[in-house]
Amino acid sequence: MSLDLDAANYTLSGLRPFPVAVTTVSHGRVNGLISLSAGAAAIVPEAPRVTIALTKYNMTHDMILESGVFVMHLLGNGPDLLQGSLDIIMGLGGSSGRDGGKISALRTKAGVTGSPILLDALSYVEGRVIVSLDAEESTIVLADVVGSERFSRGGRLNIGEAWGKLPKEWLEQYEHNHIPQLENARLRRGLPTGGSVQ
Numbered sequence: 153m154s155l156d157l158d159a160a161n162y163t164l165s166g167l168r169p170f171p172v173a174v175t176t177v178s179h180g181r182v183n184g185l186i187s188l189s190a191g192a193a194a195i196v197p198e199a200p201r202v203t204i205a206l207t208k209y210n211m212t213h214d215m216i217l218e219s220g221v222f223v224m225h226l227l228g229n230g231p232d233l234l235q236g237s238l239d240i241i242m243g244l245g246g247s248s249g250r251d252g253g254k255i256s257a258l259r260t261k262a263g264v265t266g267s268p269i270l271l272d273a274l275s276y277v278e279g280r281v282i283v284s285l286d287a288e289e290s291t292i293v294l295a296d297v298v299g300s301e302r303f304s305r306g307g308r309l310n311i312g313e314a315w316g317k318l319p320k321e322w323l324e325q326y327e328h329n330h331i332p333q334l335e336n337a338r339l340r341r342g343l344p345t346g347g348s349v350q
């Protein structure tokens with residue numbers, strides 16, 4: 153069988169429909185990003201685990217590997233939470249903490265790991281990393297859940313709904329910022345640069 157990239161990308165895209173906000177603290181500095189790679193990683197309900205793939209290009213990647221702690225938040229789509237969810241996506245997913253602090257614009261409290269918990273999220277789990285897998289362009293972290301809370305009973309915001317509501321200017325900025333990230337991933341994989349941005 154040959155490799156049909158359209159078939160591969162069709163099969164793999166959208167498998168994880170819920171964007172999550174990931175925050176962390178390292179050496180007293182707080183930061184965070186948006187991710188579509190988070191998932192449950194344990195079958196034991198009394199000892200939950202979470203996994204996230206962090207792109208090495210991102211500052212949050214380095215900070216989570218340094219500190220070993222993070223908070224992973226679900227975002228809400230109810231009328232009380234929707235605008236806050238979009239603000240979190242725009243605040244954390246459109247620029248790097250290297251270019252300026254992103255957390256101070258959001259309402260937070262400190263979690264048991266010291267990581268900032270976003271008070272306008274739907275719910276969260278707080279994790280301590282137990283193992284990580286170096287995957288060239290990214291690191292996949294697996295963490296024990298050591299804290300969690302549900303702030304609201306509303307629904308979860310999926311990425312299709314979010315893309316449809318985010319302002320056009322922000323989406324353009326996101327696409328622009330995505331290009332160097334993708335090129336960096338290709339370099340780390342030993343692949344030719346300058347390919348498709350899809």
Ligand SMILES: Cc1cc2nc3c(=O)[nH]c(=O)nc-3n(C[C@H](O)[C@H](O)[C@H](O)COP(=O)(O)O)c2cc1C
Binds near residue numbers: 190247
């Ligand atoms: C919908 C969406 C999904 C994303 N998924 C991931 C992901 O799974 N892993 C990752 O490292 N970055 C992901 N990103 C990119 C980061 O959120 C983005 O590059 C961020 O600006 C990094 O900030 P930092 O450098 O402060 O860590 C995603 C962004 C968006 C908007």
